[in-house]
Amino acid sequence: MFKNSEGYADPTAGSAMSQIMKEYRQQQKKRYADKNRRKIYVASKYAGDVDANVKAAIGYCRMVIDKGYMPIASHLLYPQILNDNDPEERELGLMFGLALLRECDEVWVFGEVSPGVSREIEEARRLNKKLRFMKEVGA
Known part of the structure; x- marks a missing residue:
């Protein structure tokens, strides 16, 4: 039960606040959970x-x-779990990243093309994904 500033039950204000919060949650759900x-x-x-x-990379995201x-951005996730300095674990992280790339609509490439990024570009082309080469921006 919603209570006013003096501690008394205030069902009218409670109902209004409930409706406002319901509308807010619906807007947020539309904004962030859009399956499209x-x-x-x-x-x-x-x-x-x-x-x-x-x-x-955080700035790009x-x-x-x-x-x-x-x-x-798989390179923000997997190095937190896998050791990027271990060649086997690095390769596993790259494979996981390429699996995620398959599920994406487009690939945006930022900055210098490293060997790992080169593999992502190659996979994007193999999968006929739209590639966009973006200017590197300050994060």
Whole structure:
């Protein structure tokens, strides 16, 4: 039961607040859970200056979100779980990333094309995915 500032039950205000929250949740669900939202695979360099590259990738993902799409950035996920310095685990992470790429509508390539990004581009072409080469932007 909603209570007013003096602690008394206020069903009218409670009902109004309930309706406002219901409408808000519906808007948020539409905005973020749209099954038709295009999934964009974000391809950018990870190795090298990892801290700078991760920061840049986060910025690229934010740009994708701001344009109304859903970013998929496997290089922000799998290095948190797998050891990127172990060749077998790095390869496993790349394979997982390529599996995610298959589920995306487009591949956006940012910045320098590293060997890992090159494999993603090759896979995108093999799958006839739309490729967009984006200018590298500051994160």
